[in-house]
Amino acid sequence: MADLPTYVQHCLHSCRLAVLAIMVSAGIVLQFLACALYKNWWPMLTAIMYVMLPMPLLFFGPGDSSIISSTEGGGWVDAAKFLTGASIIGSIAIPSILKHADVIGLGAMFLVFASLFVFGCTAFCYFRMGVEDEDSYF
Numbered sequence: 698m699a700d701l702p703t704y705v706q707h708c709l710h711s712c713r714l715a716v717l718a719i720m721v722s723a724g725i726v727l728q729f730l731a732c733a734l735y736k737n738w739w740p741m742l743t744a745i746m747y748v749m750l751p752m753p754l755l756f757f758g759p760g761d762s763s764i765i766s767s768t769e770g771g772g773w774v775d776a777a778k779f780l781t782g783a784s785i786i787g788s789i790a791i792p793s794i795l796k797h798a799d800v801i802g803l804g805a806m807f808l809v810f811a812s813l814f815v816f817g818c819t820a821f822c823y824f825r826m827g828v829e830d831e832d833s834y835f
């Protein structure tokens with residue numbers, strides 16, 4: 698991509714940001730569909746975990762996405778990785794427990810899992826986009 702003019706590079710970067718925004722919107726729509734279609738708003742509990750998910754990395758991490766794939770770190774970095782992993786497990790466990798207790802239906806659980814998958818793919822693409830760009834806007 699280095700041989701492309703800068704205006705084309707900026708356009709491609711903007712298109713990638715637009716795709717990420719559409720993916721986040723799709724995840725939010727799936728989350729609301731899981732609640733609205735089955736007339737049960739308990740699956741929205743996982744939205745709390747989506748909000749809490751990046752908090753340990755923001756509070757204890759160095760500020761970039763290199764912490765996720767690095768093997769080195771101190772006590773605070775390890776604590777951030779542990780709390781992030783616990784949030785991910787909680788995002789999977791909440792709909793499973795609600796289904797096991799017959800609070801939500803099977804379709805709502807699968808819609809919440811689809812929403813989690815879309816959000817996970819979005820986060821992966823965002824971090825990948827940050828690694829590929831040397832002069833990132835972020």
